[in-house]
Amino acid sequence: MSLLDVRGLTAGYGAVPVVRDVGLSVERGELVALLGANGAGKTTTLLAISGLVGLQAGEITLDGRPVTALTPARRARAGIQHVPEDRSLFPSLTVDETIRLACRTRRAPGWVLDLFPALERLGGRRVAALSGGEQQMLALARALCRDPSLLVVDEMSLGLAPLVVNAFFPVLRRVAAERGCGVLIVEQHVHVALRWVDRVHVMAGGTVAASGTVEEMRPRIDELAGAYLGPSAYPTEGDKP
């Protein structure tokens, strides 16, 4: 039984679905990337998994239990934590206040501080004064404070330098290995995903067009880029691993 099992997911913003018949899975302790060109339906799929976009059809189970009928808040309590593309932090709160609001304790759990030691140093700083990388760290830490079984992360790399991105992925790997957490992440840069994750699902035109392990997908990168991914499949000079 997979940690997350999504079958026949059809969802959208009005009567017309923008994702159709999506099937994907995430195992415990596994990092899975959702790839695809702009508009392929990646964000919509994540939002539907977290309950933030309504399902028109399909079934979502977490640890074998159906969550499809649960509200976003109840899905969060069931173990799904969502880090949205815009990070959804409150600019006027400090780092400590942000964590306190999420954790309902004075400090982040020790294991989260261990993953992100900078949280302590930045505790009194307002979100508005944080760099993009520090804000992403806070958004990830806030989600991890709830000790999720599934972490859903939309476009973690957006606007961040490759050096910063390459620092976050090992943290996600540790979360997966040490906490058994499954991670489903939307990543624009395919070569980055192929370096760090275990498995990928490629979306095109609102559905999953290809799935496989990194080992299976790496030799197919040219074919996938031509068919579904576009130029993001290829590293720019600064992004090269």
Ligand SMILES: Nc1ncnc2c1ncn2[C@@H]1O[C@H](COP(=O)(O)OP(=O)(O)OP(=O)(O)O)[C@@H](O)[C@H]1O
């Ligand atoms: N709030 C919305 N209302 C109506 N249509 C939307 C809304 N958000 C997204 N869409 C449409 O749904 C489709 C899928 O968008 P989605 O954001 O899921 O794709 P994506 O793969 O995440 O793209 P990107 O990489 O550009 O973020 C697009 O055609 C988009 O225009």
